[in-house]
Structures are given as structure tokens and as C-alpha cells.
Amino acid sequence: MKPLRSVFHIGRFALGASLIFTFQFSIFNSAQSQTGNLGKFDSRLLHYGIQVGYTQSKFDLDFSADPELRQTLQGVTSYYAPGFHIAVIGDLRMGDWFNLRLLPGVTLITREVSYAWEDGYLVTHRLAERSRNVESVYGDIPLELKFRAMRYHNFRPYLTAGISYGFDFASLRKNRNKTDESIIRLQPSDMRYSLGMGFDVFLTYVKFAIELKMTFGLVDLKVQDPDVYIRSFDNLHSRTFLLSFTFEG
Numbered sequence: 001m002k003p004l005r006s007v008f009h010i011g012r013f014a015l016g017a018s019l020i021f022t023f024q025f026s027i028f029n030s031a032q033s034q035t036g037n038l039g040k041f042d043s044r045l046l047h048y049g050i051q052v053g054y055t056q057s058k059f060d061l062d063f064s065a066d067p068e069l070r071q072t073l074q075g076v077t078s079y080y081a082p083g084f085h086i087a088v089i090g091d092l093r094m095g096d097w098f099n100l101r102l103l104p105g106v107t108l109i110t111r112e113v114s115y116a117w118e119d120g121y122l123v124t125h126r127l128a129e130r131s132r133n134v135e136s137v138y139g140d141i142p143l144e145l146k147f148r149a150m151r152y153h154n155f156r157p158y159l160t161a162g163i164s165y166g167f168d169f170a171s172l173r174k175n176r177n178k179t180d181e182s183i184i185r186l187q188p189s190d191m192r193y194s195l196g197m198g199f200d201v202f203l204t205y206v207k208f209a210i211e212l213k214m215t216f217g218l219v220d221l222k223v224q225d226p227d228v229y230i231r232s233f234d235n236l237h238s239r240t241f242l243l244s245f246t247f248e249g
Contacts, residue, residue: 036154037202049089049248056080057109060237069231074116076232083109099146107138134184138166160196185223190238192217209246
């Protein structure tokens with residue numbers, strides 16, 4: 001079922017982005033393109049910038065099929081939680097419409113996991129936790145292809161697609177907790193693909209951009225553990241929504 005859900009999410013995101021992009025592209029093509037600020041900026045072979053952003057992240061997970069565990073737990077769900085992102089940008093021009101971008105950076109994210117225990121289980125386990133927060137500090141190395149529409153005055157919309165590698169510096173994969181508090185341990189390495197859309201605004205001295213992007217994890221991050229909080233799901237994949245602001249000069 002996970003591949004079907006992934007295809008559905010990708011299709012829904014791509015359809016919305018395509019409709020908006022097509023609408024903008026048709027408007028821009030119907031009018032004569034005019035150069036305003038930074039008229040030769042997009043003709044540069046290479047330029048640099050910085051990106052800061054707000055994230056919302058969660059786990060894409062499957063509830064365990066273990067019948068014994070299902071007698072004590074009705075379900076497990078992950079909810080979006082906020083985070084922060086910062087990166088530097090290296091942008092290589094590949095023609096009038098395409099750019100290749102490298103965006104190494106750091107992302108601080110939190111993901112919430114909620115547990116729906118059976119009432120009978122809570123009677124005998126009053127200290128059972130109903131939610132857990134999993135924090136990560138990722139060092140990211142994304143590589144993206146940027147497709148730009150025609151520029152109109154000081155605006156230029158675009159689409160992005162890419163793949164990235166992330167290493168979680170806060171990973172507790174090797175942590176063997178000896179207290180009564182269990183820990184959701186994650187694999188430190190993650191591979192993701194991304195789809196995004198945004199628009200460039202050419203200001204007097206810099207190019208500013210607002211971008212929306214979704215990233216989908218390809219690696220099962222779960223570390224096998226006999227603890228009930230970890231056994232309650234069969235796999236964990238990352239899912240992150242990013243609203244970012246970039247400044248390029």
C-alpha cells in the first residue's frame with residue numbers, strides 16, 4: 001500500500017504544481033517579456049546564495065500487523081511538527097530554461113508519534129505514553145534541477161525536482177538506553193527525492209525567491225527494537241514540507 005500512497009501524493013502534488021505553472025506560463029507567453037532589475041543575472045554561468053526556511057515534518061509509517069500487539073494498541077499515527085532549515089546555494093546555468101543547484105545545509109526537525117492504546121491496557125499500564133517526539137539534526141546535500149519559465153518584468157516562476165542525502169547527527173541508533181524510558185532510534189542516513197515550485201523576484205541588488213517543496217524519504221529509518229513503542233509500526237519513512245526564502249547575488 002505504501003507505493004500506492006506515494007504515487008497518490010506525488011500525483012496530487014505534481015498536478016497542482018503543473019496547473020499553476022501552466023497558468024503562469026501561458027500568461028507570461030501571452031505578454032512581451034520585459035527586463036527590469038538585474039537584467040543579466042540569469043545569464044551568469046555560476047552564482048551563489050543562501051536559503052532559510054520553515055519546515056513541517058512527520059513519519060510515513062505502517063501500523064504493525066502483529067496480532068498480539070494489536071490487542072493492546074488501536075493504532076499509531078505521526079503528525080507534522082515544526083522545524084528550521086538553512087543552506088547555501090551553488091547554482092550552475094545549463095541553458096535558458098534549466099539550472100543545476102547544489103544546496104548543502106542543516107535542517108532541525110521534530111516528528112510526533114501518537115499511540116492509541118486500548119482502554120484495558122491503560123488500566124494496567126497507567127504510565128503508558130500517548131505520544132513521542134523524535135528530534136533530528138540533519139546535514140543535507142541536495143542536488144536539484146530547476147526549470148524556469150519565461151521572465152516577466154521582475155518575476156520568474158519555476159519548478160524543481162531533485163534527490164538528496166541526509167545524515168542525522170542526533171541519531172540514537174547506537175544508544176542502548178538503560179533507564180525505564182524507551183527511545184525511538186533511527187538510522188542516521190536518509191535518501192529523499194523532492195518536488196517543488198516557486199518564483200524568483202529580481203530586486204535592485206539581489207534575487208529573492210519564495211519556494212514550496214515536499215521531500216519524500218526512500219530509506220526505512222526504523223531500528224529494530226523489542227520495545228512496544230517501536231514494534232507498533234513496521235517501517236518509518238521521512239516526509240517534510242518546506243517553505244523557504246532564498247537570496248542570491
